[in-house]
Amino acid sequence: MNRFIILLVALTTLGGCVSPRDKIGESVQPDWLERRDFLRSLDDWRMEGRLALRTGRDGYNGTLSWEQLDDDLDFRFRGPFGFGGFRIHGDLDQLRVKTSGGDEFYLRDPEVEMRQRFGWSVPVHSMRYWIIGVSDPGVAAEEVVDEDGYLLELEQGGWQVSYDGYRDHDGLDLPRKVVMVNGDVQIRVIADKWRLDLPDQDDDLL
Numbered sequence: 001m002n003r004f005i006i007l008l009v010a011l012t013t014l015g016g017c018v019s020p021r022d023k024i025g026e027s028v029q030p031d032w033l034e035r036r037d038f039l040r041s042l043d044d045w046r047m048e049g050r051l052a053l054r055t056g057r058d059g060y061n062g063t064l065s066w067e068q069l070d071d072d073l074d075f076r077f078r079g080p081f082g083f084g085g086f087r088i089h090g091d092l093d094q095l096r097v098k099t100s101g102g103d104e105f106y107l108r109d110p111e112v113e114m115r116q117r118f119g120w121s122v123p124v125h126s127m128r129y130w131i132i133g134v135s136d137p138g139v140a141a142e143e144v145v146d147e148d149g150y151l152l153e154l155e156q157g158g159w160q161v162s163y164d165g166y167r168d169h170d171g172l173d174l175p176r177k178v179v180m181v182n183g184d185v186q187i188r189v190i191a192d193k194w195r196l197d198l199p200d201q202d203d204d205l206l
Contacts, residue, residue: 032149039134043070044197047131051077054186055120060084064189068128075124088124095124111157120185123159130154130161131189133175158182169194 051064062079074089078100085100088110095107107113114121126136133151135141144153150173154161164177174194180187 032143032145032151035149036134036151039132040129040137042132042196043068045132046195047191048193049189049191051190052186052188053077053122054184055118056184066128066131073124073128075127088122092125122187123157123180123182126157126159127180127187130180131175131178131191133163133166133173167191169196172196 046065046067048063048065051060051062053060060077060079062077062084064078065074065076067074071091072089073091073095074087076085076087078085087098088095088107090096090107093108095110096104097107098104105117110124111121123130126139129136135143135151135154135156139157141154141156143151146152150163150166152163159180159182161181162179163175164179165175166173167176175191177191178189180189
């Protein structure tokens with residue numbers, strides 16, 4: 001399908017919620033602002049997939065699970081054969097990090113403190129939004145959107161985020177592949193399975 005690109009530059013803020021019954025399962029996609037507001041309203045979901053992290057010369061590949069409940073997140077990465085894994089869980093005030101090597105520490109400003117500790121960082125709080133196909137409502141963003149209301153590219157907080165296709169999950173299209181780049185750090189996420197607790201919806205396994 002031929003598409004033209006619309007450049008939308010905005011200071012993103014939370015908008016009003018859109019009833020999922022008006023959007024889920026419709027053949028015509030909502031416009032971008034409605035789609036963005038609805039996706040941001042999702043606060044109870046789980047995604048399983050694969051993650052590749054490149055930090056200069058170093059690289060890590062493995063499986064990813066991410067569970068979000070309101071502001072509480074549980075992000076788990078497992079490397080091949082159980083090596084190189086870590087878990088990040090907590091809320092906006094504090095995150096607890098535990099590695100497969102037995103290290104454990106806490107973060108209050110994840111990007112700054114991870115960069116100080118490792119020389120690179122993972123934008124955990126913004127990734128909550130990026131992997132479902134929207135910008136973080138708390139940070140200024142430049143968004144490139146197609147005519148059907150799908151986010152194609154995003155620049156936010158020093159990160160370049162791009163989307164490679166969307167996949168239908170019982171009527172709700174979610175990103176298939178997300179690539180996040182900041183300097184020599186690249187994070188690639190491929191989503192394989194979702195469980196969504198949609199507002200006003202009984203089905204929770206997508």
